[in-house]
Amino acid sequence: MGPIGLTHYLVVAALMFALGVAVVLTRRNAIAVLCGLELMLNAAALNFVAFNRFGSPERMDGQVFTVFIMTLAAAEAATILAIVLNIYHSMNTVRVDEVDSMKE
Amino acid sequence: MTTPYTLVDWVLGDGAGWLARFIGAILVWAVPITGFVSFVGLLSIWLERKISAHIQCRLGPMEVGPHGALQTVADGVKLLAKEDIIPADADRILFAFAPMLAFAGTIVGFAVVPFGPGLIVADLDIGLFYLAAVGSLEAIGVIAAGWASNNKWSLFGSVRAATQVVSYEIPMGLAFVTIAALAGTLSMVGIVEQQQGWIANWFLFRNPFTWVAFIIYYIAALAECKRAPFDLPEAESELVSGFHTEYSGMRFAIFFLAEYAQMYVVSAVAAVLFLGGWYTGIAPLDAAIGGGTAGMVVGAGVIVTKSFLLVCVQMWLRWTLPRIRLDQMMYLCLKVLMPFGMLTLVGSTVWEHFLPSPAIVKDGGGWTGNTVMTGVVVAAIGTVALVAYVRSVIRATPSLRAASNS
Amino acid sequence: MDWSTIMWWVMAAVTVIPAVMIVLSKDIVRLAFWLLASLTGVAGLYILLGADFLGFTQVLVYIGGIMVLILFGIMMTNRDAVLMRRGETTGGAMLTGVVIAAATALALLKVVKDTKWKEAAPVEMPATTARVGEALLTDYVLPFELVSVLLLIVLCGAAYIARRRPEET
């Protein structure tokens, strides 16, 4: 077990991403799905920062990207929650598989 | 790069290894900080009782110790001995976890609050940003408490807490940014050092807009601490006790302590940002005290006194004002504080661009043309406010006045 | 093993174990709190990577903002505890999800293992706050402004979507 390198971070990010995928696929509650999405976004952001740190520490691109990811995650969370609240208002459910009125 | 553990270095010297530094940091800081938080809590609770009592024409606790000074200790012992009740259908783990989260969320804020020159756990170069970040941790604890209690009133309390804390972070952040833009640094020590010299160097008096920033910060801080008139999350006449309705014994005491510790944190931050930190505001006096241990002791006394004065103002407000309603709370934040905060930020930077403060004179000096101008503006605002107040008093309910004069 | 290695393992554990618990936990509020722990771990990893500004931004945005929003959303929509805890996942969905997630994990790990990553020699990272700010306002000023506009749109849009519409029935 050598010093902590890029691979360590990538493994953590990969695990996080896979767990995020698992949450998104197994959950039916829209808010739980949102939590899974946040996990996946964070995995990607962690990769960006790690690449920045170990790839080109003299530049800031990875960190700036992460800043944008966080901004977008915040925007996404706000929008999703607004939609979820609206769906809950009109259909009284937050199950993603029960919101199917556009199917037929 | 700033050294993270100033006092640790001071105690251990430079040669210590990481383990020694880590344990040293815990010993040197964790114990005093926890002790200080408890002391702040006990003192504030006693102060609150006495202040409220004197505001309300009564004496307050008088029995235990001189002027009831040990009443809070006695209460603490009582709370320790009380049965720890967890409601039957509560989420037991979250219920137990919530007070700790609230307390931890408060205590981490102490990491960047200076208690005096050199007396700071970590002088992070993004100290102010750190404070803004951890400021909402306590709210998470409150939300968890409200949810875990499985009580509708508690749930209302935590929904209100969520709404309130998230909203008021924005005007608070705007006030932070106003000062950070003036100071050019986010480090708490750096900000204090910018205010060295005469009282005119305090950021409060730097330009007229920082006055507004101070008021905005203070109102937002009241809301962050959930103090009256923003005590909606625990509004006892509406929500029984809000989020801590179901809490008893030590868990309740921890919430209580967290609330008072947070009151101290926001007040100390106000002292650092606006009121010159550990400087007395009298340049020759500061110079006479000098650095070293004497400076540390006096500086600690000054900043703690300033903080406690602001804590007392919070108490004064609490025992004077009624509680505002939820929609009014949001109105105040979104339609009053936020526009004013943005105006403050812009106005302050524009003022600084055209009328820059002179380079800080470390010893003496400070009363410059800028200061005079600030004084004029402040005096004008003060006069307008005074006239408005007198008018409102004169116009107050004429019929009742007529009746009581007849 | 030095301090930063130990801290890395701690932070990695704080990140991954709660992430596993997110998959396993039945209760949606518990799930949200596990997410909170996981995101805190990520913030710790950022700080270990020398990105202290990002670390505290993570705390500010995720824990102070998004987590509170999520908890708020849960409280607004899941009042019935029984309904909330009952039958969140079906066996089939669980199986499919776990299989796909495992496949993803394996694929990603293989990529991580097989690729020869260009790895610069580890250097001490200077304070990042000023540099991030500089980068945002020079090289990335256009995306920065676009993101601001996007946030404004989201602000209006979310308020519009979530508002009460009593006239509609």
Added chain:
Amino acid sequence: MNAPHTNSPEAAPTSDVRSEEMLLNMGPQHPSTHGVFRVVIRTDGEIVLDSESHVGYLHRCFEKHCESVSFLQSVLYTDRLDYLTSMGNNLAFSMAVERLYPDLKIPERAEHIRVICAELNRIASHLLAIGTYGMDIGAITPFLYCFRDREKILSIFESICGQRLNYNYVRPGGVAYDIDDSMIAAIKDFCGYFRPKAQEYDDLLSNNDIFVRRTANVGVLPKDLAISYGVTGPSLRGSGLKRDLRRDAPYSIYDRFKFDIPVGTGEKGTLGDCYDRYMVRVREMIESLKIVEQAVAQIPDGPFKSEQLKGKLRPPKGESFVRVENSRGELGFYVISDGKDVAARVKCRAPSFHNISLLSDISKGCMIADMVAIIGSLDIVMGEVDR
């Protein structure tokens, strides 16, 4: 910020939108229901869609008691009706019994003492109402200020009749004990003390911006709705109707005194809102003080109870109805006597019961915090609602 909370049903969110509704039990153990009162609220978030009042937790069979104990003993039970205005309750019941006797003369001195006590008690009751109302809104200090002054009145009562809350002082035929010069001096002292103090309540509450914003335009009670529900007292006058039995149907010796009847004017918001009801109470205290001052100034010497009523009361066969303006509204007693020493039937018309009955009508579409403000502004006493 001051958007009016209208009471029209269309202003309330339509109920056929399925949204996050919650049934909330406010009370019977809740700090703001002023006793064991229970309101079941259907809320949408913080907005009250519907509310249903449940009373009866404090029912004590007052009327049945009166049919089994003597008239003098019944006075004791009237104390417990509106326990904050026991003097007024005693007075109303005593007058109802006295009216059963043809040509009974109550001594002048007794009448004066009755008026002084009733009005002082009205001040004490309004002080408590205002104080607890401030507490409902979240201001704790006015409560203590009000209690400080109420305490002085209670001390006066204590010296007069030995009791601080349930006086059992006004009895059929007069009052239980005479008052002496030191008590009159204490009452005069209080009048001089209290007049300037009233300004303190204005400073603390009436002119407080937050208080005004919390109460103005909240819980608007239109005049016609108030009349149709039989609302009386300050709550009715808050809606702008100048109706006060002391003026409109004078009993005892109220026709001799000069006083005004404050009514709501909608000065800070809509006519009949919580602020108007609150303000009527504040102003009524000053009017009561005027009555006390006049009564103390002209109190004659003489007996303090009628010589005609001695021993066990056996009113002649008949029935009587008396209503008085109590601090919460019109308190009426309907007493039927069949010549025995116990009443054949007693019916009490309690103002709080009528005042609280419209709660669900005026609280539709308000917020939970407003619900508290509305209950507080109606100023109910559960002892009287449930009897």
